Amino acid sequence: MITKEIEERFKNGDRKAFDAIYAAYSAAMFGVCLRYTRCQDDAQDVLQEAFIRIYRKSGQYSLDKPLAAWIKTITINSALTYIKQHYKFVLHEEDSFFDQQHEMDIETEDEELLRKQLLAVLTKLPDGYRTVFNLFVIENLTHKEIAEHLDISESTSKSQFFKAKRMIHQLLDAEKVRA
Amino acid sequence: MKEDNNIEDLFRSSFDHFEVAPPPAVKEAIDRKIGGSSKKGLWWISGLLLVLGTASFLFFFNYSSENQGKESSDNQLTSTETSSTNSDSKTTAHSGNSSSTHESSTSSTSQSGDKNALLQGKNTGSQKGSHSDGNQNLSSSGNNDKGNKSLTSNSGSKKTGSAKANNPKQKQASGKKSTGKKSSGKKNNSGTPGFNDLSAPLDLIVFDSNQQGNNNNNGINTPVDGNGKTGPKNPDETNNGVTSDTDPPKKTDSVVADPKENPITPQTADSTKKEEKKQPLPKPKNAGENWLASVYAGPLFVNNTKGNDEYRTLQEKPSFQFSAEINRSLFAGYGLTTGFGFNKRQENYKHTTIQVQDSAIVINDSIPIYGNPNVPDSITGYLDTTYYLDDTTSTDYIQLNRIQTIGIPLYFTKHFSFTDKWGLLVNAGAVFQFHKVSVGELNGMSAPAINKFSMNVTGRFHLTYTWNQWTFSAGVSTGWELKRAIIYQGLDRNRYFITPQLGFHFRF
Numbered sequence: 001m002i003t004k005e006i007e008e009r010f011k012n013g014d015r016k017a018f019d020a021i022y023a024a025y026s027a028a029m030f031g032v033c034l035r036y037t038r039c040q041d042d043a044q045d046v047l048q049e050a051f052i053r054i055y056r057k058s059g060q061y062s063l064d065k066p067l068a069a070w071i072k073t074i075t076i077n078s079a080l081t082y083i084k085q086h087y088k089f090v091l092h093e094e095d096s097f098f099d100q101q102h103e104m105d106i107e108t109e110d111e112e113l114l115r116k117q118l119l120a121v122l123t124k125l126p127d128g129y130r131t132v133f134n135l136f137v138i139e140n141l142t143h144k145e146i147a148e149h150l151d152i153s154e155s156t157s158k159s160q161f162f163k164a165k166r167m168i169h170q171l172l173d174a175e176k177v178r179a
Numbered sequence: 180m181k182e183d184n185n186i187e188d189l190f191r192s193s194f195d196h197f198e199v200a201p202p203p204a205v206k207e208a209i210d211r212k213i214g215g216s217s218k219k220g221l222w223w224i225s226g227l228l229l230v231l232g233t234a235s236f237l238f239f240f241n242y243s244s245e246n247q248g249k250e251s252s253d254n255q256l257t258s259t260e261t262s263s264t265n266s267d268s269k270t271t272a273h274s275g276n277s278s279s280t281h282e283s284s285t286s287s288t289s290q291s292g293d294k295n296a297l298l299q300g301k302n303t304g305s306q307k308g309s310h311s312d313g314n315q316n317l318s319s320s321g322n323n324d325k326g327n328k329s330l331t332s333n334s335g336s337k338k339t340g341s342a343k344a345n346n347p348k349q350k351q352a353s354g355k356k357s358t359g360k361k362s363s364g365k366k367n368n369s370g371t372p373g374f375n376d377l378s379a380p381l382d383l384i385v386f387d388s389n390q391q392g393n394n395n396n397n398g399i400n401t402p403v404d405g406n407g408k409t410g411p412k413n414p415d416e417t418n419n420g421v422t423s424d425t426d427p428p429k430k431t432d433s434v435v436a437d438p439k440e441n442p443i444t445p446q447t448a449d450s451t452k453k454e455e456k457k458q459p460l461p462k463p464k465n466a467g468e469n470w471l472a473s474v475y476a477g478p479l480f481v482n483n484t485k486g487n488d489e490y491r492t493l494q495e496k497p498s499f500q501f502s503a504e505i506n507r508s509l510f511a512g513y514g515l516t517t518g519f520g521f522n523k524r525q526e527n528y529k530h531t532t533i534q535v536q537d538s539a540i541v542i543n544d545s546i547p548i549y550g551n552p553n554v555p556d557s558i559t560g561y562l563d564t565t566y567y568l569d570d571t572t573s574t575d576y577i578q579l580n581r582i583q584t585i586g587i588p589l590y591f592t593k594h595f596s597f598t599d600k601w602g603l604l605v606n607a608g609a610v611f612q613f614h615k616v617s618v619g620e621l622n623g624m625s626a627p628a629i630n631k632f633s634m635n636v637t638g639r640f641h642l643t644y645t646w647n648q649w650t651f652s653a654g655v656s657t658g659w660e661l662k663r664a665i666i667y668q669g670l671d672r673n674r675y676f677i678t679p680q681l682g683f684h685f686r687f
Contacts, residue, residue: 026200026206027200030199030200034199035197044204047205051205051209052213055209056213085532111193114193118194119194137190137191165187
């Protein structure tokens with residue numbers, strides 16, 4: 001439990017407060033990182049960079065705002081930076097991806113398993129699809145905001161999102177056929 | 180459309196509270212990267228303690244050397260005073276009491292305050308100080324009468340030949356003084372050289388503390404010895420003043436009976452001592468010219484080594500470094516140096532990113548497998564081989580960062596003198612630095628981690644030429660950045676520097 005006192009100490013650069021915040025939010029933020037990256041190693045890199053930024057920018061944190069949201073924003077920004085730097089961030093406009101065979105084992109009985117499989121679906125998506133899908137569906141950003149974040153046009157964001165959904169459908173349908 | 184929304188909801192609900200514990204390696208990596216910052220407080224405290232410790236040390240040595248200088252001048256003054264102002268009834272009373280060396284020393288120490296007492300421990304090699312101290316304690320107790328009485332009884336007991344019986348009274352006398360045991364020891368010590376040896380303390384500087392200790396060991400019996408038939412060891416003492424001319428018990432008795440009656444005694448002694456007292460005092464080693472103000476300047480060249488990534492490079496342009504320092508000589512050419520320095524530099528961080536486009540071209544080939552390579556017809560099958568021709572592109576990202584640094588050096592110093600003019604000045608220690616960093620355009624790179632406080636381990640070697648109070652030097656300062664100031668992500672950096680310098684120094 002992160003109290004106001006811990007938040008204040010964190011703002012003042014207290015290391016123990018930072019450790020407490022890491023303990024409280026690292027798991028959730030690692031989940032965010034996993035959604036945006038191709039693999040767990042990349043997610044670890046993003047998480048590491050995110051929390052380093054969080055620590056260094058602790059003085060900029062405003063106590064009247066929710067800490068979790070501030071941390072999540074930095075984590076997502078770190079993920080986007082990482083994607084831009086390390087992935088060849090290509091927005092696929094071709095439909096050739098949808099002709100490829102993707103086989104997924106989708107099980108809906110176990111919630112945890114389902115989550116893992118959906119995560120696997122996300123990682124199968126091209127970087128552009130995955131990023132836009134994440135930002136729109138899970139972070140609830142508008143296409144305009146996504147366009148600003150990714151430095152793309154709003155229409156590109158929309159098309160990326162719809163193509164992402166189409167591909168997800170294909171992946172899931174393929175599984176249904178298999179099932 | 181409904182299905183689309185279902186998918187969105189499915190993802191939304193699934194990842195709403197999606198948490199996965201990261202491996203501990205992540206936290207360890209974070210700790211490594213920001214570890215320096217977490218111990219920021221410790222660095223500050225240790226740095227502050229070092230600076231404060233050095234300042235205290237310098238102050239202490241400065242204070243003690245000043246006092247030592249004062250003490251020697253006090254000794255000089257008191258000696259002179261003894262020769263000229265022995266008409267003081269109290270001093271003559273003391274001298275009458277002890278009828279020996281106490282007189283002169285009593286009069287001499289009446290001028291010097293607690294400083295001499297303070298310096299007693301330090302100036303063990305200075306017999307002057309110890310003599311005067313002992314007497315000072317006797318006279319400065321404020322109970323001169325009592326002191327006289329105790330001394331009187333001392334001499335009286337000497338008469339009776341029961342030296343042991345004197346002990347309690349002497350202890351009582353010393354006990355009334357704030358200095359306690361020391362005072363008694365000094366008192367005893369003061370009795371040893373004899374009244375006529377006022378100049379002797381000046382010459383006794385070379386005596387070591389053991390001798391002084393031995394004098395102390397003479398204890399209460401010393402006056403007895405000085406006045407008694409055994410006499411002082413130095414035959415000259417017996418020829419001086421009262422002690423030499425009198426049968427000790429009777430003389431002391433007459434003086435004790437009325438201390439003011441015999442002012443001639445010290446005057447006689449003084450008249451014999453005047454010439455000796457005029458001898459110049461040896462200058463204390465630590466008195467004066469122990470401070471050295473220095474200015475150093477020169478170009479700073481830096482070599483940054485990195486051990487982990489060929490795609491990251493760091494170049495630091497030569498810059499100018501200036502420092503103003505002050506050095507305190509402590510002993511035998513050793514000293515401590517501190518001050519401040521200034522440097523403004525800039526460094527280029529370049530990151531080359533290699534993009535590998537996998538399977539840009541794929542060629543499938545079938546290679547025949549021969550049963551017997553020497554027989555062309557013995558093909559037993561084909562091995563399919565796929566060649567991936569990768570297309571790589573590299574992009575250079577460059578970041579220009581500017582750093583302004585203020586450093587506080589803390590050096591141990593040794594000056595080796597080859598001749599009167601030439602020498603070698605060696606400094607070794609640390610420089611605590613404070614930085615102001617202006618991070619340039621990131622150009623898609625992550626911002627470096629900045630420690631506002633860093634520390635260098637530094638050595639400096641200067642050839643020196645001394646002219647009067649001025650010293651000119653030339654040499655190099657070199658070292659290694661122990662605690663890093665700027666940390667670039669993914670770059671394991673070691674920063675070594677060397678600065679050819681000129682130095683200008685003024686000793687005071």
